[in-house]
Amino acid sequence: MILSLMKPPYHITSEILSLIASISEKIGEINAALLYKPTTELRKKNRIKTIQSSLEIEGNTLTEEQITALLENKRVVAPQKDILEVQNAIKTYEQLHQFNPYQIKDLERAHSILMNGLIESAGKLRTTNVGIVKGSKVEHIAPGGGMVKALVKDLFGYLKKDKDLLLIKSCVFHYEFEFIHPFIDGNGRMGRLWQTLILMQRYPVFEFLPVESLIKQQQSIYYSKLSESDKKGNSTPFIEFMLGIIQAALEEVLQLQNKTLYTEDRILLFKDKAGKNTFTRKDYLNHFKNISAPTASRDLKWAVEQGILSRFGDKRLAEYQF
Structure with missing residues (x-):
């Protein structure tokens, strides 16, 4: 939870330190073997996997095969909303390099492409109050609409100026973004996308890392860690979870390295x-x-x-x- 002009609360645990060490080692291995530039075929596969997983977490029904067909401009029989979500996500991910992760206006621009035609307020920070309902109970009451703009500004200030490691800051950003819930809809997919974007700037491997599909496999834990962090009033549990996911995704790249190379x-x-x-x-x-x-x-x-x-x-x- 962010209080104006203060650093978001979290603490560095021994678990976080050991995950950071392992992740740094794996990134080093990947860079040394030049695996951060996967082959074109693998890049396409990973992108499709990312889009499919991120949208499936939000209830989209399209399969990887159907998304591949849409990428190739083929006709797909599926609910119109689901098709539009995928088409928007494809456009957004194609433009990843054009977004600056430190600019709020770029966040709004990415959201407007991602949610175009799905909600009326695509690309606009919310000004109304919202609660997140899971099943029949209210899971999370987001900060009031009148506070959103200031909270988002503080969060970006933290991202730009704080001296903590980028790996940690990207996880804190992801958690705080979900806590603030800055848009009426599309916050989950935007939070995941933005963490990728933050990390890509320094570590090119993150552009094609299948982080989303690993989150999808542990979707219930993902939500429970967000909820646990809410209850504790700090993002430590969520940071540990996300670093574990990143570590597993890097491990996957290293294992696949020569199996998929011709x-x-x-x-x-x-x-x-x-x-x-x-x-x-x-x-x-x-x-x-x-x-x-x-x-x-x-x-x-x-x-x-x-x-x-x-x-x-x-x-x-x-x-x-x-």
């Missing part, structure tokens, strides 16, 4: 690393630790045949250059 993918990823330097098959193998020596030889032979690589010397002593 010869051409590996060669292009290695090109970024090698630049203009010469290298050996051993250097190539050190980079892709999950492949065998014969696979490395086949990759390099293919790249030479395609004219992507030049080869100097023979057999084991051979050196290559892009």
